[in-house]
Amino acid sequence: MKKEIIISGFGGQGGLAIGKNLVEAGMAEGLFVTWAPSYGPEMRGGTANCSVVLSDKPVGSPVFNHPTELIALNEPSLEKFEAGVLPGGVVFINSDVVTDKVSREDLKAIYVPCSKIAEEVGNPKVGNMVMLGAYVAQTKVLKPETIEHMIEEMFAGPKAKFIPLNIEAFRRGMACVE
Amino acid sequence: MEKELWKGNEAIAEAALRAGCDCYFGYPITPQSEVPEYMSAHMPKYGKVFVQAESELAAINMVYGAGGAGLRAMTSSSSPGISLQQEGITYLAGAEVPCVIVNCMRGGPGLGTIQPGQSDYYQCTRGGGNGDYRTLVLAPSNIQETVDCIQEAFDIADQYRNPVMVVMDGLIGQMMEPIEWKPYKKRELAPKDWAATGRYGREEHNIINSLYIDPELCDVHNKHLAEKYALIEKNEVRWECIDCDDAEVIITAYGTPARIALTALENLRAQGIKVGLFRPITLWPFPEKALHDLVGNDNVKVILDVELSSTGQMIDDIRLAVEGRKPIRYLGHAGGVMPTVEEICETAINALKEVK
Amino acid sequence: MAVVYEKTKGLTDVELHYCPGCNHGIIQKLVAEVLEEMGMLDTAIAVCPVGCSVFAYKYFSVDTLQAAHGRAPAVATGIKRCRPTQPVFTYQGDGDLASIGTGEIVHAAMRGEKFTTIFINNAIYGMTGGQMAPTTLIGQKTTTSQGGRTAEQAGMPIRMAEMLATLDGCVYAERVCVADIPNINKAKRAIKKAFEKQMNNEGFTFIEVLSTCPTNWGMTPIQAVQWMKDNMIPYYPLGVIKEKAMEV
Numbered sequence A: 001m002k003k004e005i006i007i008s009g010f011g012g013q014g015g016l017a018i019g020k021n022l023v024e025a026g027m028a029e030g031l032f033v034t035w036a037p038s039y040g041p042e043m044r045g046g047t048a049n050c051s052v053v054l055s056d057k058p059v060g061s062p063v064f065n066h067p068t069e070l071i072a073l074n075e076p077s078l079e080k081f082e083a084g085v086l087p088g089g090v091v092f093i094n095s096d097v098v099t100d101k102v103s104r105e106d107l108k109a110i111y112v113p114c115s116k117i118a119e120e121v122g123n124p125k126v127g128n129m130v131m132l133g134a135y136v137a138q139t140k141v142l143k144p145e146t147i148e149h150m151i152e153e154m155f156a157g158p159k160a161k162f163i164p165l166n167i168e169a170f171r172r173g174m175a176c177v178e
Numbered sequence B: 001m002e003k004e005l006w007k008g009n010e011a012i013a014e015a016a017l018r019a020g021c022d023c024y025f026g027y028p029i030t031p032q033s034e035v036p037e038y039m040s041a042h043m044p045k046y047g048k049v050f051v052q053a054e055s056e057l058a059a060i061n062m063v064y065g066a067g068g069a070g071l072r073a074m075t076s077s078s079s080p081g082i083s084l085q086q087e088g089i090t091y092l093a094g095a096e097v098p099c100v101i102v103n104c105m106r107g108g109p110g111l112g113t114i115q116p117g118q119s120d121y122y123q124c125t126r127g128g129g130n131g132d133y134r135t136l137v138l139a140p141s142n143i144q145e146t147v148d149c150i151q152e153a154f155d156i157a158d159q160y161r162n163p164v165m166v167v168m169d170g171l172i173g174q175m176m177e178p179i180e181w182k183p184y185k186k187r188e189l190a191p192k193d194w195a196a197t198g199r200y201g202r203e204e205h206n207i208i209n210s211l212y213i214d215p216e217l218c219d220v221h222n223k224h225l226a227e228k229y230a231l232i233e234k235n236e237v238r239w240e241c242i243d244c245d246d247a248e249v250i251i252t253a254y255g256t257p258a259r260i261a262l263t264a265l266e267n268l269r270a271q272g273i274k275v276g277l278f279r280p281i282t283l284w285p286f287p288e289k290a291l292h293d294l295v296g297n298d299n300v301k302v303i304l305d306v307e308l309s310s311t312g313q314m315i316d317d318i319r320l321a322v323e324g325r326k327p328i329r330y331l332g333h334a335g336g337v338m339p340t341v342e343e344i345c346e347t348a349i350n351a352l353k354e355v356k
Numbered sequence C: 001m002a003v004v005y006e007k008t009k010g011l012t013d014v015e016l017h018y019c020p021g022c023n024h025g026i027i028q029k030l031v032a033e034v035l036e037e038m039g040m041l042d043t044a045i046a047v048c049p050v051g052c053s054v055f056a057y058k059y060f061s062v063d064t065l066q067a068a069h070g071r072a073p074a075v076a077t078g079i080k081r082c083r084p085t086q087p088v089f090t091y092q093g094d095g096d097l098a099s100i101g102t103g104e105i106v107h108a109a110m111r112g113e114k115f116t117t118i119f120i121n122n123a124i125y126g127m128t129g130g131q132m133a134p135t136t137l138i139g140q141k142t143t144t145s146q147g148g149r150t151a152e153q154a155g156m157p158i159r160m161a162e163m164l165a166t167l168d169g170c171v172y173a174e175r176v177c178v179a180d181i182p183n184i185n186k187a188k189r190a191i192k193k194a195f196e197k198q199m200n201n202e203g204f205t206f207i208e209v210l211s212t213c214p215t216n217w218g219m220t221p222i223q224a225v226q227w228m229k230d231n232m233i234p235y236y237p238l239g240v241i242k243e244k245a246m247e248v
Helices: A015-028 A075-084 A114-121 A124-139 A144-154 A157-175 B008-018 B034-042 B056-068 B079-084 B086-095 B121-127 B143-160 B170-174 B215-236 B256-270 B288-296 B314-322 B341-355 C024-037 C052-059 C072-082 C094-100 C102-110 C160-165 C181-199 C221-235
Strands: A002-009 A032-037 A048-055 A069-072 A090-094 A108-112 B004-007 B023-026 B049-052 B073-077 B099-105 B136-138 B163-169 B176-179 B239-242 B249-252 B275-280 B282-284 B302-307 B328-332 C045-048 C063-066 C088-093 C116-121 C170-177 C204-210 C239-243
Touching (some): A015 A048, A015 A124, A015 B176, A075 A090, A108 A124, A124 A144, B008 B099, B008 B176, B023 B034, B023 B056, B023 C072, B034 B049, B049 B056, B049 C072, B056 C063, B073 B079, B079 B086, B079 B121, B143 B176, B163 B256, B249 B256, B249 B341, B256 B341, B275 B288, C024 C052, C024 C181, C052 C088, C088 C181, C094 C160, C160 C170
Parallel strands (some): A069 A090, B136 B163, B249 B275, C088 C116, C116 C204
Antiparallel strands (some): B136 B282, B239 B275
């Protein structure tokens, strides 16, 4: 098993954090993981992105041009990275921000209304957790319990009141995937 | 041992603290500013010294002062800042003051780019400063190896009374990976009875100096240094060979390109193409003999060198080791553009076709 | 027989290489005497520059580091921060401190580094053979200002003590000379005060010593002393430039 994931959006949209959550959960499950911030020409054009590898073998290259999955949080990200996704790959789209559709027919597209669900759950900041839920439900490389446990650890102590909110967001994201 | 997720630059700083680094002097520069940031937050807690210097030039001279006074001293910077430190590095080498210098390399020349690069190979291994000197250069290719290198770098520096550089391209500084804090077995080191610590009853005063105005004494001093460098070459050279035994193509690379090459190697092997990876871990001393012997194998048809450099720099050392016996191909990019797995595969396949 | 004078233990027995009439020997003796009198020969660490006093590491009997040109204040910062209870000083000339090393001295003073700098201002580059220094006076002939320094070409001479005194981290700046016995005594008192303030952790302390260079000025030692008094002191006035009261 080897997942090479590009997560891309505007700076501040939380794409880098989704990546970090993925590697933390992967690490907790004993996978080999890397997280690399955007590099080279990808720096241009108003997107902040990161490259994540989850693998059952030690990771060679932490960077790649052909992700197995793309998580696009804004339109420039979809424009820039769609062409590179491996045939048969999956594109996750924040459909509240991105109105374009995935144009390639050899890709599976999953449209996740992250912002809308986050607001329904009660906090616009938990959109990332919605997207994470969709990713976990679709790819099945990580156990949902691992993510929920990670959320509990992330918000341990005085921030504990945010735990139910984040878990709810994560589960709603999972539910976006049939 | 439990794994922890660390960002490269922060892991470097923490590794230095764990290695007993007494003092850190640095100046902000992308992509290594997390090192001074981490140090500023954590060193005072342990009663250790952090100074944000007014320039990299001042920082390396603070290192000279602290190292010369017997402390474990460190600085870190990125390529243009390392250029500025060359004056200090030649003084450190000449006066035999141990220290650790981390270079989180970016692209050049000049201001270049803040993106990862490897075009400081000459500067690090040949010495950008004046005079006949060498700095031992460790070039890790992942964060675990970086952390292990940093810890050992302080011991190597003290053992040989010589500056040690740890160089990695900026990507290793900026990326995150799980690491383990392995218990580190410290080398047995002689007391620093040479240091300018204050005399405290010592009969003679200690002098930290690189000036030998008498030509004969300067010659003697240089011979002494040369002998030391020969000893380092004998004892400290490191490299890694992956799948080299039956390889027809040997890819040479260090740092992140070595990781990309490793993925390329897996892909090529899956296609039945016999590829191996030769990865120098010390850039100086360069694993010249190991590569020389490897290339002598009949099965080796061609060498492909991959670097984050437009012209290639390590390729010079590869040519010296290969001694013209086998053809060498080059693949490199600068400016933070990474060679891709696909590119490496294609170049390797083409190189093999050409020579067969 | 009663001992009336003894060489300070702060200096070694190595013969000085300085030219006849040069003031370095006197100034180094004063520093060494102060260190001895304050009982600091076992703890002091000196930083020597590039310039005529490049060999001072042979003369001072304390542990010494020889620094790159101009970098002594950075080197001293590294030492003093790691060995905060020990006396540390730099001994620098005008090319070293006022030209190539202005960045280092200004920032060390700004940070209030707790070491002492002895700054030898003789208005010329000695070791390299008499070139213009930042402190060379207007009209003064050197090998790189052969018609005499002009303000148009080289700007006005720099007054380092006054400049550093503007920085809050500098707690004490005094300019002295060693042209005669009263001035030598004053100079020694100033040097001692600087070390006392250093050991009190007050901040950065700076003593500028006006000095002669008969060889490169093309004068006899006696002419040089007179020239220094007539020309340098009017532009570089002697006395305490700054003394910050110790905060209680």
